[in-house]
Amino acid sequence: MNFYIDPAFYVFLAVAIVPAAVLGFSGHRIKYYGLAASLAFLLLLFGENVEGMLAFAAFLAIACAATFWELASWKSGQKALWKFRCALVAVIAPLVVYKIGAVFDHNLMGFLGISYITFKAVQVIIEIRDDLIEDMNFADYLYFLVFFTPFTSGPIDRSRRFAEDANRTYTASEYADLLARGIMLLLVGAVYQKVLGTVFHHYFTPAPLGDGPWWTELGAQVKDAYMYGFYLFFDFAGYSLMAMGASYCFGIKTPRNFRAPFLATDVRDFWDRWHMTLSTWLRDFVFMRAVKSATRRKLFKDRLHTACAGYMANFLLMGAWHGLTVDYLVYGAYYGVLMGATDVYQKKSAFHKRHKKENWYKVVQWFVTINVVMLGMAIFSGQMHTVVGGLIHG
Amino acid sequence: MAENSVEERMLELIEEICDDDVIREERDVDLFEEGLLDSMAAIELLVAIETEFGVTIAPTAVEREEMNTVNKIIYQVQIRYDAQ
Structure with a gap:
């Protein structure tokens, strides 16, 4: 089940938001429910794709081991740069192997969302080195990596900001505001992607130069470039707004990805x-x-x-x-x-x-x-x- | 004396990177809104600060709102410089 594409996803999402809303309105932390819901959604995402699931599990194991190994070194004051470098190489390696494999049409270590989870894991490793992350709770780290709403294509959140949102509780009126904005973003995002994106994609009909006069040929190419540009914007910005909106419902203010x-x-x-x-x-x-x-x-x-x-x-x-x-x-x-x-x-x-x-x-x-x-x-x-x-x- | 020198050297740096001496007068305007700094130039500034003062400000250590005017930038450098 692909997120934001299969209609079933929206049904599951609507159902999953209900308990989050109950927790949010009653002043409880949504974190542990959000973590469990995320893991359930990832099971749906990988579904019968065992290879993807294994690659994802391997990545998660590598990232957790490397990050907490590095963190231990920083917390003890040892601050071994070689450990930082090893940790960095370890989390980047699967993505590099996957990208090189793709050149030869092989899927090595790849899974849906590998890029975005790599960006997040790298951020944590670098910020530990920079002394910006002095301590980190394992559940917070895991939740940050697997949080399902921006899992496949971003927006790329930052761990310290994410953990602050995940650990806070909202008053009923604060949560109501967040939920209303979340639902609004979901709806606007859906219109961007499903309606406007589809319309512009319809007019994107690339073809090699034809035999007509040069200005009509050039005009046709310019038209295609513009149609593709608008399509890509509405498709991706629409997806990003939906991912942001769904995050809001879980009390996480995922950052915006596009600004006109x-x-x-x-x-x-x-x-x-x-x-x-x-x-x-x-x-x-x-x-x-x-x-x-x-x-x-x-x-x-x-x-x-x-x-x-x-x-x-x-x-x-x-x-x-x-x-x-x-x-x-x-x-x-x-x-x-x-x-x-x-x-x-x-x-x-x-x-x-x-x-x-x-x-x-x-x-x-x-x-x-x-x-x-x-x-x-x-x-x-x-x-x-x-x-x-x-x-x-x- | 030390304080003045950080301030004066910072003003020179910011002036060089923004390429505009208006920054000496307008020390509380938002440099990003005025188009005097953009995100890439801000990074050049961080690098220059490190070279000049040996003060490291990791690119993700400070929010943009805490470092968007001349006075705020000088303040951020000053507190780190004094802590050394």
Whole structure:
């Protein structure tokens, strides 16, 4: 049973929310019920897929062992960096093996939701190293990893924030507010995904360039890129809103994932608005670390060069994470270059500095940005591949 | 004396990263809302703070609301610098 896709999921969800609401309204903690409900939902998710279930159980065992082994070292004051590194490698390994296996059409260690659970496990391991997580309850950790509403595709929550929500009790009026917002988010998300997403997907009909005049051919490609972009937004933002809404019903305020991304005025702004929990995760745990270590070793001559290299590493990794295919790697490199170019332009261009506060300039920036973003969508969807392939093979 | 030097060096750093001397005057405006800092530039700032002062602020240690104005940034650095 796939979450948010099979109609049965919504029936089970509605039923599962009832006890959560009873606990919430009566001022009880929802945590232990939520944990049990999550495990039940994961049983439904993996269903008869024994391979997936085993891979998931193996991941969970590795993550728990590695994390608490590292935590013990930090709590004792030993703070062995090699243990941190081993723990990090151990939780990332299944995802890397799975992604490489996928290139050869083999499913090795993969299960639905492997990426998102890996992001969460990595966050905990790094924050223990940073002395930000000084102690952690096993049930809290387990609940954080297996919480079912954002399990398959995010949003990516953070453990300290999650544990605070999981351990609190709400007053009846606070919970009523949370539940009402949760149900609202579920409904809006369903309209986004099931209605708007479906409509835009209907108009996405990619094809190689035809024999018509160039402007109609180009127009058709631009139309497809836009339709795919809107489809992806409504599909994914809709899913994210539903995951957020369902979390609210369990007393967990899962963070939002999108904030009007098509209103962005440059690509940096776009990544502050699109799949935000992934971009902030990458920012905090990849970009930041890459920039930091490069700065310390003085690998580049100044901050601008360092930032450009950091963007490239960050976005290439994001592309590779989507899948080790040409399209995704090009997509990652595309944004790596754009982020660096935007940085250089905004820091060096006198024209930009002179006009950045003027309205006409903002409109031009927005227009350029949305088209650059839609070109990115065409790379991501494989549309560009079809067109370029069509040109080469005639 | 030490306090002044952290403050002055911080102002120089922030000015360099925001690339605008307005930050010396407007020390309580939200740098993110004003477009003077974005999330990526904020990280460059954290790295610069570590290099300059040996003060480590992990990227996820402080919420954005606690570090979105010039005065708040200086405060966050100051308390860590003093604790050293």
